[in-house]
Amino acid sequence: MLRVENLKKHFVIGVIRKHRVDAVKGVSFEIPEGGSLGIAGNSGCGKSTIARILMGLEEPDCGTIYLDGERQDALSASAVRIRKKKMQMIFQHPEASLDPQKTILSSMMEPMVIHKMCESTRGRKERIRELFELVGISESLFSRYPHQISGGEAQRIMIARALTLEPKVLILDEPTSMLDVSIQAHMMNLLKDLGHKMNLTYLFISHDLEVLSWFCSHICIMNQGTFVETGKTEEIIHHPGHPFTRELVESFSEF
Numbered sequence: 001m002l003r004v005e006n007l008k009k010h011f012v013i014g015v016i017r018k019h020r021v022d023a024v025k026g027v028s029f030e031i032p033e034g035g036s037l038g039i040a041g042n043s044g045c046g047k048s049t050i051a052r053i054l055m056g057l058e059e060p061d062c063g064t065i066y067l068d069g070e071r072q073d074a075l076s077a078s079a080v081r082i083r084k085k086k087m088q089m090i091f092q093h094p095e096a097s098l099d100p101q102k103t104i105l106s107s108m109m110e111p112m113v114i115h116k117m118c119e120s121t122r123g124r125k126e127r128i129r130e131l132f133e134l135v136g137i138s139e140s141l142f143s144r145y146p147h148q149i150s151g152g153e154a155q156r157i158m159i160a161r162a163l164t165l166e167p168k169v170l171i172l173d174e175p176t177s178m179l180d181v182s183i184q185a186h187m188m189n190l191l192k193d194l195g196h197k198m199n200l201t202y203l204f205i206s207h208d209l210e211v212l213s214w215f216c217s218h219i220c221i222m223n224q225g226t227f228v229e230t231g232k233t234e235e236i237i238h239h240p241g242h243p244f245t246r247e248l249v250e251s252f253s254e255f
């Protein structure tokens, strides 16, 4: 469903004293339809940069992305719009992804209008009602503004919003790190459940190896822009081959 080959990205920071940061130094991976791949690594190792490149928010230096069998750099503008619909991302700070000036209902409607989902406003509203039910929130949130909802509700709204476009791939970038532990567990169960129901393919980014090992069948361990180890989650957790992986695993088993 998603294949990435030799992705690279550097940033130059500073004006007078320029400093180069090689954020992603040539990573490759693939996820089959309905599969779940985790990327684990410390802060600043390049995880979000990969996600941002996949979503077209950042231009890579080089690398090829295939989505659903199609090479992405050879696409026309209209094909790029389709790709954006097929692949949705859920960010770390859900509140920041919602427009503070808009009600929850109009934020939900927006992507559906842009991508011409459903024929009428009534049809869209009906679809949003179904999705709210699916993610376990009430339609009484429709008329509220982002500052009038909780972090857990905001995260559920973002999941529902991503699902309005019927994506095939969901990219989760630390989706639960802002939530308390009990809501985190609910959210993870919800995402797993939705994955089965809708045959979603997941790319799950987190520094939390425990969450990833519960959610993902396969995992990539990332350090300073490269994948140091890739494979089945269970094997990597129980038989870490690389010293960095061992360090990461040990830091979790101490709890």
Ligand SMILES: Nc1ncnc2c1ncn2[C@@H]1O[C@H](COP(=O)(O)OP(=O)(O)OP(=O)(O)O)[C@@H](O)[C@H]1O
Pocket (backbone or CB within 6 Å): 011, 012, 013, 021, 022, 023, 041, 042, 043, 044, 045, 046, 047, 048, 049, 050, 207
């Ligand atoms: N737009 C940018 N301009 C300059 N440097 C950037 C930019 N975006 C990211 N970086 C740098 O690239 C590196 C990788 O950043 P990235 O956000 O991908 O890390 P991450 O693994 O997601 O970290 P975290 O776990 O803290 O979210 C970091 O050193 C970061 O400072």
Ligand SMILES: [Mg+2]
Pocket (backbone or CB within 6 Å): 047, 048, 049, 173
């Ligand atoms: Mg990040």
